[in-house]
Amino acid sequence: MKRRAFLKGVAAAGATALVPAGAVGTALTACAPRREAAEGWDFDEVVDRAGTWSIKYGRVTDGEIPMWIADMDFQTDPYVRAALQKRLDRDVLGYTSTPDAFVEAVAAWERQAHGYAPDKEWVGYAPGVITSINQAYLTFTEPGDKIIIQPPVYDHFRLYIERLGRMAVDNPLLFENGRYRMDFEGLEKLFDAKTKALVLCNPHNPIGLLWDRETLVKLAEICERHGVIVISDEIHGDLALYGRTHTPFCSVSEAAARVGLIFAGPTKAFNLAGLSGTAFCIIPDREKREKYLGALRNAKLDEASIPTIEAVLAAYRKDTAWLESLKRYIEGNIARVERFFADNELGIKPLRPEASFLVWLDCRALGLPQDELMDLFRTRAKIIPSNGASYGPGGEGFVRLNIGCPASVLDEALSRIRRALGE
Numbered sequence: 001m002k003r004r005a006f007l008k009g010v011a012a013a014g015a016t017a018l019v020p021a022g023a024v025g026t027a028l029t030a031c032a033p034r035r036e037a038a039e040g041w042d043f044d045e046v047v048d049r050a051g052t053w054s055i056k057y058g059r060v061t062d063g064e065i066p067m068w069i070a071d072m073d074f075q076t077d078p079y080v081r082a083a084l085q086k087r088l089d090r091d092v093l094g095y096t097s098t099p100d101a102f103v104e105a106v107a108a109w110e111r112q113a114h115g116y117a118p119d120k121e122w123v124g125y126a127p128g129v130i131t132s133i134n135q136a137y138l139t140f141t142e143p144g145d146k147i148i149i150q151p152p153v154y155d156h157f158r159l160y161i162e163r164l165g166r167m168a169v170d171n172p173l174l175f176e177n178g179r180y181r182m183d184f185e186g187l188e189k190l191f192d193a194k195t196k197a198l199v200l201c202n203p204h205n206p207i208g209l210l211w212d213r214e215t216l217v218k219l220a221e222i223c224e225r226h227g228v229i230v231i232s233d234e235i236h237g238d239l240a241l242y243g244r245t246h247t248p249f250c251s252v253s254e255a256a257a258r259v260g261l262i263f264a265g266p267t268k269a270f271n272l273a274g275l276s277g278t279a280f281c282i283i284p285d286r287e288k289r290e291k292y293l294g295a296l297r298n299a300k301l302d303e304a305s306i307p308t309i310e311a312v313l314a315a316y317r318k319d320t321a322w323l324e325s326l327k328r329y330i331e332g333n334i335a336r337v338e339r340f341f342a343d344n345e346l347g348i349k350p351l352r353p354e355a356s357f358l359v360w361l362d363c364r365a366l367g368l369p370q371d372e373l374m375d376l377f378r379t380r381a382k383i384i385p386s387n388g389a390s391y392g393p394g395g396e397g398f399v400r401l402n403i404g405c406p407a408s409v410l411d412e413a414l415s416r417i418r419r420a421l422g423e
């Protein structure tokens, strides 16, 4: 009831253009919640996702708490919901072109959020981050070519490299003294005539690391020397925590701008994962950009849907009050997890993420084979985390816990872990 009243307030507040001046090509600007409402985001509210075809909840069979796939259980950003509602109130959802406002909003957001100022011509619509990365494999590599990934890493990189008949080559991260870093020595040994691309996860899922400028500069230099492009997945970049900043790959050096292609979108930070196809690319190098955008056009993957356009314009606004509140809430949840494992000696160590709402739990001290570890969480604790082993070498003995949920749900999950491990 409270929520309905709030949304009515949103509609009554009328339209306010928050994207940069001149960025909104039509009258359909995002409509903004009133300022006073901005103080009251209720991330504590347990939102009922039943009947929404949620993939996360589809896996629940016996009252488990689902803490795996990377969407959050909070209400989607109310500015975006308001913009979508306003658009749906128009009578016609006809064929629509992607307005210039789309790339202008993305370029302005990169400047505002990450201090990166790409030319507008470098920015384009991209049909979802993974679909677009897959399209990059098809555009810049041939079947049988090698593509380097850095496990433990987001499993869909390997999955689609292999589905598309390319070969995933591992350059595992090094984990020393509780901190991950890239293995440049190992990387130098991997290149041969078949190696055409490296997929960078920036920030790195599942370990939550924000790569620093120095690392990215070095990576760009090595990849350029070996004639390899860098496909940088930056979908978690808007969720840099603790006041830190995300570093867009192509911003770090001229070499990075020559070899890099960035793919990102607002779907993680603003909780819009179900608006599939909502993403953008930034490709500074003209030849690569023309080749890539041409391939998207030929596959008819170059047209943004109405919800995507409205969502991008509404999410990438100047007012970041909602996003900042969300990040503080996530930091609070991380603190709960850290306190819990510090207070209870269970043999599990959380690695503090520097970005996003995914916590990498080091369970190696339990000494369990991976299937027993998963069974402990799923059958005994009745929570569903992501299986660390699914992220490739280095993931065994770990699980990834999605803590993008109300604190009360997180507390219940943690007490279930304590009970299960106490048994």
Ligand SMILES: Cc1ncc(COP(=O)(O)O)c(C=O)c1O
Binding pocket: 069, 070, 128, 129, 130, 131, 154, 201, 205, 233, 235, 236, 265, 267, 273, 276, 277, 278, 279
């Ligand atoms: C690193 C990373 N890239 C891409 C995606 C999915 O992006 P999209 O839904 O736009 O394909 C995810 C989702 O969890 C992710 O963690």
